[in-house]
Amino acid sequence: MKKILVVEDEEDILNLVKIILEINNYDVIVAHDGYQGLEQIKENPDLIILDIMMPGMTGWEFLDKIRQDGFDIPVIVLTANAQMSTLETAIDKKVDDCIVKPFDREDLMEKVSTILNKN
Numbered sequence: 001m002k003k004i005l006v007v008e009d010e011e012d013i014l015n016l017v018k019i020i021l022e023i024n025n026y027d028v029i030v031a032h033d034g035y036q037g038l039e040q041i042k043e044n045p046d047l048i049i050l051d052i053m054m055p056g057m058t059g060w061e062f063l064d065k066i067r068q069d070g071f072d073i074p075v076i077v078l079t080a081n082a083q084m085s086t087l088e089t090a091i092d093k094k095v096d097d098c099i100v101k102p103f104d105r106e107d108l109m110e111k112v113s114t115i116l117n118k119n
């Protein structure tokens with residue numbers, strides 16, 4: 001079973017993403033912020049779904065940190081901010097895909113399975 005780490009500070013969204021993934025037979029581990037995410041990454045997830053706007057450590061800071069630490073795990077960015085600057089940063093940082101909140105469940109599952117089936 002493929003394992004997915006979801007890093008998201010909003011409890012409702014975190015739970016929603018977790019339930020959708022679990023219904024689709026993925027093993028899900030969660031983190032409420034970037035610091036917990038850095039702990040959970042030791043569980044070797046196959047994919048990370050990452051919120052950008054989080055207190056303490058932003059999603060971009062988390063991403064920079066894990067790449068510096070040598071983790072080459074695919075990342076889908078989950079963002080409420082669909083502005084050009086966010087999308088440009090996503091391209092710049094070579095994330096695998098972006099999902100804009102409020103997200104569509106089918107869109108989420110399609111992006112997740114596309115990335116995981118590549119590996």
Ligand SMILES: [Mg+2]
Nearest residue numbers: 009051053054
């Ligand atoms: Mg957030």
